[in-house]
Amino acid sequence: MIDLNSGSGFVYGRPESGPTVGARLLSLIDDALAAERAASPPRDYLGASRIGEPCARRLCFEAMAVPIDPDKAFSGRILRVFETGHRFEEMTIRWLRLAGFDLRNARRNGSQFGFSTAGGRFRGHIDGVIVAGPDLGFPYPILFEHKAVKDSTWTEIVKRGVRVAAPVYWAQVQVYMAYLAVERTLFVALNKDTQALAFEVIEFDSAAAQDLSDKAVAVLRAVGSGELLPRVAATPDFHLCRMCPFERRCWANEAAPERGAILPPWRRPS
Numbered sequence: 001m002i003d004l005n006s007g008s009g010f011v012y013g014r015p016e017s018g019p020t021v022g023a024r025l026l027s028l029i030d031d032a033l034a035a036e037r038a039a040s041p042p043r044d045y046l047g048a049s050r051i052g053e054p055c056a057r058r059l060c061f062e063a064m065a066v067p068i069d070p071d072k073a074f075s076g077r078i079l080r081v082f083e084t085g086h087r088f089e090e091m092t093i094r095w096l097r098l099a100g101f102d103l104r105n106a107r108r109n110g111s112q113f114g115f116s117t118a119g120g121r122f123r124g125h126i127d128g129v130i131v132a133g134p135d136l137g138f139p140y141p142i143l144f145e146h147k148a149v150k151d152s153t154w155t156e157i158v159k160r161g162v163r164v165a166a167p168v169y170w171a172q173v174q175v176y177m178a179y180l181a182v183e184r185t186l187f188v189a190l191n192k193d194t195q196a197l198a199f200e201v202i203e204f205d206s207a208a209a210q211d212l213s214d215k216a217v218a219v220l221r222a223v224g225s226g227e228l229l230p231r232v233a234a235t236p237d238f239h240l241c242r243m244c245p246f247e248r249r250c251w252a253n254e255a256a257p258e259r260g261a262i263l264p265p266w267r268r269p270s
């Protein structure tokens with residue numbers, strides 16, 4: 001029998017000293033994922049997927065590509081969660097195509113469909129668009145938006161609908177529909193624990209889309225002036241602040257930074 005532990009120092013029955021093989025492997029993978037992420041350019045525009053974020057100041061930080069607090073970097077586990085979300089989306093697309101839907105999720109050159117406005121400072125990339133398929137009572141084309149979510153979120157979405165249970169997702173598709181001139185979106189929620197699928201057809205709400213677009217303009221104006229919009233809360237113990245990756249930076253200086261103190265990427269000296 002081949003002894004796969006030969007030379008490893010591992011002895012059956014004797015507790016390992018130092019980190020276990022599993023811990024070391026995990027650390028190697030997570031460090032590699034963190035390095036990969038660090039090497040990718042930060043997003044320096046306001047993303048449509050974020051416009052439903054309740055804190056306008058956080059959106060300013062994001063649009064300015066301000067570095068997140070050092071202790072808030074995405075862990076390897078979270079980076080793995082992000083990647084599995086993409087894999088689940090690929091599977092759902094395959095299943096829908098198998099079921100007879102003509103779902104387009106990329107141009108011939110492989111790039112995603114989407115929109116870009118305000119000189120590229122407000123952008124969004126859709127998961128796809130279904131241009132034809134079985135008769136389900138809605139006309140085509142219909143946008144396709146996919147989220148792979150944990151069981152509790154999935155259950156809330158099924159019970160209360162996307163608008164109430166996941167307002168950031170709802171806002172995201174409203175903006176997509178507005179800029180891409182499509183009247184409805186097929187929202188698909190995949191339960192990552194059970195692989196159950198839930199579907200909701202979200203209708204375009206022009207008033208809400210206008211408000212969201214105005215919000216984007218307000219954020220970009222503030223960022224363009226090197227200013228920050230108001231915080232979502234009066235104290236840092238607010239639940240959204242405790243989860244915010246800019247918490248320390250945001251509350252380190254109680255007063256708003258002076259005009260020009262934080263410059264957006266396109267205004268920083270090279």
Ligand code: SF4
Nearest residue numbers: 055058231241244250
């Ligand atoms: S810490 Fe709170 S107020 Fe500051 S950016 Fe984050 S969510 Fe907004």
